Amino acid sequence: MDKIVVLDFGSQYSHLICRRIREANVYCELLPYDTPAKVIREMNPKGIIFSGGPASVYAKGAPKPDKKLFEMGKPILGICYGHQVLVNNFGGSVRRQASREYGRAGLKIDDNSDLFKDLGTGINCWMSHGDAAEKLPEGFQVLAHTDNSSSAAIGNREKKFYGIQFHPEVVHTERGVQLLKNFAQEISGAKPEWDMQSFIETTVKEVREKVGKDHVLAAVSGGIDSTTVAALLNKAIGKQLSCVFINHGLLRQDEEKEVVKLFKDHLGINLIYVDAEKRFLARLKGVSDPEKKRKIIGDQFAKEFVTVAKKHGPFQWLAQGTLYPDVIESGVSKGPAAVIKTHHNVGGLPKWLKLKIIEPLRYLYKDEVRKVAGLLGVPDELLKRHPFPGPGLAVRVIGVLTPDKIRIAKQASKIVEDELKAAGFYDKVWQAYAAVGDDRAVGVLGDERVYGHVVMVRVVESIDAMTADWTRLPYDLLEKISNRITNEVDGATWVTYAVSSKPPATIEPQ
Template sequence: MPNHETIVILDFGSQTTQLIARRVREAGVYCEIHPCTIAPEAVVEMNPTGLILSGGPMSVYDEGAPQVDPSLFEMTGEAGEPVPVLGICYGLQAMATALGGKVEASDRREFGHADLVGHAETPLFAGIPTHTRVWMSHGDHLTKVPEGFRAIAATDNAPLAAVAHESRPLFGVQFHPEVVHTDDGARLLQNFALAVCSARGDWTTESFIDEKIREIRETVGDHHVVLGLSGGVDSSVAAALLHKAIGDQLTCIFVDNGLLRAGEFEQVQTTFRDGFHIDLRAVDASELFLSRLADVADPEEKRKIIGAAFIDVFTEETHKLEEELGHRPKFLAQGTLYPDVIESVSFKGPSATIKSHHNVGGLPEKLGFELLEPFRELFKDEVREVGTELGVPDAIIRRHPFPGPGLAVRILGPITRADADLLRQADTIWLDELETSGTYDDVWQAFAVLLPVKSVGVMGDYRTYEQAVCLRAVTSTDGMTADWAKLPYEVLGRASNRIINEVRGINRVAYDVSSKPPATIEWE
């Protein structure tokens, strides 16, 4: 981002690299993640305020293991001052190896909590107790520090758990300060950003909005922007930001595919057309989508059909808009987030396709739009903060993530309108019980899944043979990993009782206790 100091994070393949960035952003400092294979000259050109080397799954002595160019430890700022570097876990080992230290396999691998003791007085540990709990995840450890380095903290299994250079701002820690399991980890990363790197800490929601509005106006000029509004957090906040920047030059297209949440088609129109006075084109295309999905059970096939149908509807609506305007909209806006950008530049390449992406980015290039992605630098929690600042209703800001294909991937098996209505009722009751119990905001995502089975039940004196649903609720920080939510039995019991009693056609309710990995959050 222009006008902001930047800390560059080099990713060596850790599952928690994004958490490093989140902690640095929380300190009010802008940062970017780049693959560790990026050319050293490219890092220097970014003129970073600081450099962080992430953890990673490999051993530094493995064949083909990513290394770090020693020249990065010689970088200087505009005033000639050395650029601080912090190595985390593998990052520490890569730094030590590059500078002449030694890394070996540990006699005992260390995963989980450890007590960090005796750290020396350094800006990195300012305000952190000399005895603190940290989270370890390593099979190798540093056995010899490079010349000029000294140990500044230890655990029972890692005598070189933290090191620092005697005269240069080079630091390394064997533990993971980015995870919540490390008690003072956020403070340590804040110390690095603000005390060691001397960053101003001026990366705020307000500054982002002001700068992004100026950027959007300069980019768009007097052209028109079209946005595919889904009703979710990202596209909703993008609509609010774009409208604040360019007003009537924005048109939103909202498509009802028959697989939305209960009341969503009406709520989105009320919020954005009546509340924000945005030019919103709401299209009921439910018959088109549901007819194309008839008898289709394979989840990937469902996604492809929904994506193709959306393109058809979107194309038709943009042609109508073009006729009204007398010219073609130049830009297509979408709510791409920073995690999507990071994944696409992983040093190991894009991740395996577990589920095909369902964003508006699937629109073919032949439509001729230029992309406008105002949130490609932001994480989900930052988008929520922007939305709050812009006055997007709390009901949308707090809303749990919802898949692009909607209920199609929560109805296991072929889709009918009747099944979609059945699932909507069950899902609404489930979320209502979470709201009533005060647990909705403790959960990252919750929903109901309609199972492709029927079971025998009894209601009064009658035998029933009806459908079953499974309730899902997970806790997470970013959706990349998740644990099943340990909700009170009373909440589960009330939800089950209400669904069975209020939703005709369902006589059995289960609860999903799978974590991600090995399961995914959504069932399909």
């Protein structure tokens, strides 16, 4: 399959470039900026994209790609910092600008014959830079400009090297996906072969070859990721698959009953149910640090898997619903991302776990998983459920886990979801829940003074969980949610609404 490689120079938007290329039905993968040319040559991509980044190309120690990349004969597109890399590498000059460009800018297109094909004479684009090309390298010409940047887009058609000072991958840039599609398909010649039906066919074949006659144990939570893994593996290996649902005591209200019923009635997959609530909560007692919680939960999950394997096995493989965002946030991706938080199914599993890991969704984004699930016949009841973290309420109960705080988070979250459904908002948002910590505030219930917990309600909109924006719910809906929580959830006296987007915040509080 044809592919495009994105080299990550540290931009917060690097993963979005991959997403946009995939929207154009071309497979795309993210790699560190310093990946050797030899490795990339073996991957044989149709084209290479340099992402943006926070550095200045002329600064000491600035990140630079392997120079041999420029000798491979592959088309290259440099975005923002990547644009400056091209200018600097071929003898041009980059300087700090007196008038920096941040935010929306009008781009005037001077040449729309290839990179800007079908984009007309101008678009609004998103700028984020303080440096700009002062002198163009030999062989490059200006393709577009703005009022503050005379060379906002440049190109060397002979070598098929292009540089743009703006970010086509963000939604603020008009027709940005079309520009990336032009580079991937028109300039690089990549065939649009990446779609979820072909992914299913390829993955089924790969799983059969990898697993052979072995048996696989799939950990499922009732969420869309693990459910899709189960459906995909069921299609690939049938009776060689067994699914296990481990109740760690930190689930949504009545979730354990719903999951067992859904798997049995809708998917026809046998489910091993394990009630491990007491064991998980005993190990988490007194632990407040969120990373320690995640590590403990990952470790205990592994212990439970081993016990299940001994009782119902033998199994040689453990399947998980790990996604690309999980890999990136856990700092074990192929890009140079910092560790945001350890996902229990990525960085939390211990080395002593003797089962081999299979993660068929590891390089998919959430919206792609939903498409796969739909094609596999996963019912809407599961398909439209909001994401739920593997560690469950452990990341929504801030501080030490207590029975009261777990109960409050569980009951309040149910109220949030129910009211969103009643108001027609549930299917319009990405995720909604209530969290609780140790903050307390005085309330008055009846004629009595009550010193209870502050409950935080969080509702966000997103496409792939890599970025998210808080949802502007109507005030009357927020009022109804607040009133129900304080009236119906014992121990809750105040309700707050989180209005932080991702970034800088994360979707879950821990």
